[in-house]
Amino acid sequence: MRGQLTGVVAVLLGVSLLVLMAPVLILTRADYQHRALLDAVIRAQGLVPVADTVAAGTLPTEPMDAGLAVSIYRPDGRVFGVPAPLDPKVLAAARRGAATIGLDGRVDVLLPARGPGGGSSSVVRVAMPDSSWERAALGSWLLVVGLALALLLGGVLVAELLVRRQVGWLHALGAGAERIAEGDLSARIQPGGPPEIHRVGAALNRLAVRVEHLMEAQRVRSADLTHRLRTPLTALRLGVDGLPDRTAAARLDSDLIALSQAVDEVIRTVRWxxxxxxxxxxxxxxxxxxxxxxxxxxxxxxxxxxxxxxxxxxxxxxxxxxxxxxxxxxxxxxxxxxxxxxxxxxxxxxxxxxxxxxxxxxxxxxxxxxxxxxxxxxxxxxxxxxxxxxxxxxxxxxxxxxxxxxxxxxxxxxxxxxxxxxxxx
Incomplete structure (x- = not known):
């Protein structure tokens, strides 16, 4: 019973934590993606003013430590920084002044930088692979999952302690009832636990006392009845002693002795x-x-x-x-x-x-x-x-x-x- 109750509590608590944890994990992932996208926008905006004047070899050709890859597409077709391929249509739209934030749902920002005289502009691109920001999100996920498991374990331990305590009262109640059922009417149950178990224990104690009193009263009545038989037996023996036929008197006396012995054994029985x-x-x-x-x-x-x-x-x-x-x-x-x-x-x-x-x-x-x-x-x-x-x-x-x-x-x-x-x- 204890295992079943603990198992039910564990399942209910686990389902509740899972229902609460799912949206937290989804929001955590979205938050890290938005942070990465915001970082990419800030980096891109900082490069827009100098996009047409930056010299070749100034920008790193490999992604930075944070995973950001910076590229500048010049109007003459040259690419400074990370030589990442880009769809010509998207590049043409950016040269015409169309900014793109979150290309194809990824952390990819394209901002146009107008050249002097309003001519063809350079395009600044800052991108980050999903694996970079997802690694950061994974750490938070693990923290959330670990916290949920700790809560689950703590809840199961508390439930086990509570269930063990309640079942312990039931075991004590059952043990006392078993002793009473085996005839130990002096056994008493120490009432405790919830009010329902307390009332059952008190009722069993009253039942044992009542049965004990009834049995004692029955023994007293039986003993009294058997003792009352001694008076007529004594009178019969006196009558037998006065019979003139000694053969019949001896036979009746033998029967009276047997009857007296039986009465003595009955008295001994009820006096147990x-x-x-x-x-x-x-x-x-x-x-x-x-x-x-x-x-x-x-x-x-x-x-x-x-x-x-x-x-x-x-x-x-x-x-x-x-x-x-x-x-x-x-x-x-x-x-x-x-x-x-x-x-x-x-x-x-x-x-x-x-x-x-x-x-x-x-x-x-x-x-x-x-x-x-x-x-x-x-x-x-x-x-x-x-x-x-x-x-x-x-x-x-x-x-x-x-x-x-x-x-x-x-x-x-x-x-x-x-x-x-x-x-x-």
Missing amino acids: SREPGAAEADLVAVASERVRFWSALAEDTARVIGIGAPEEPVPVRVSRSDLRAALDALLGNVFAHTPNGTPMWLIVTVAPDGGGSLIVDDAGPGFPPAAQLGRGRSGAGSTGLGLDIVRRIAVDSGGSMTMDRSPLGGARVELRLGAPFREAG
Whole structure:
């Protein structure tokens, strides 16, 4: 866009300068021709009084430095000065007293000089070749063209600076809008530039604030709704405990536990921190921390938890609490759906384009062949919110989650987490 606008300005300015420069060049050429013609007339008038008395060899036979060629045609046919040929008819007219200024449109002046007694006169001729005065005009032409090119270059540079400034505001506006579109509702655009761009930037900022408030209100309402479910669940559990049929009571109690776990996961979902622009955590540090946390349970169940990670931090676009929740869900799945003694391994790597990758492998039975999402269920009758939450955490960070078979023979879950947002400049 910037190149197109600068190009349009350059073309318009160039055409304008060309239109203005053409008459200047034409008038400059005509002015130098008139000056040369006036110089020739003055020289000729100065020779008219002495034309009949000048001696042979007095006048130079070659054009002078200025290019003026002086000739005197005597009545007896002799030619003093530069022996330039002349049309007999024109010479005869000059002898009869007809002065000629600008012969054939050139710098060529013929003036008659009457002899004593009014007899046949001598003719004074002063001529200059076009190349002489055109060389002088060419210098002025070059000066005019150079000035025009300087004006064109200056105009293009000024236009480039102005266009770059305006396009820079548009780029900043687009970058801010892109961050908001990617979910970074904390991103704000610094309004600037022309009033139109300023108004658009301010409107985008208001839109981001409005959306952020609406999402926060929706999360609060959702959390409140899920918390309200705890009261009837508690009442149901008390009622189940009072049933005389203990077999039915045990079955209902199992269903209530599954329902309670699902409600807990919904509450955890709506409590997510939604500040992608400010969310950032070190994947290596959080993974190491959760491995240490789960190591006690692993020791009690005869499991081994290994971790492979780089020494340097791996920042990702996830809040620390969300990243801990995702790791707890993945490790908890392994503990819940593999037999005791099953080893597991965490691998942390740096992504080439920023962010990081986390792989959780185990040597268990692997995912069921029918539905991999079933591994995310936290209990009988659950809706599988465990892995669904993990998946959404990865997607909201700009990454993804995939499930496959691990080299250990069990299940593999790989999280690709995006890089944190960075302020431009």
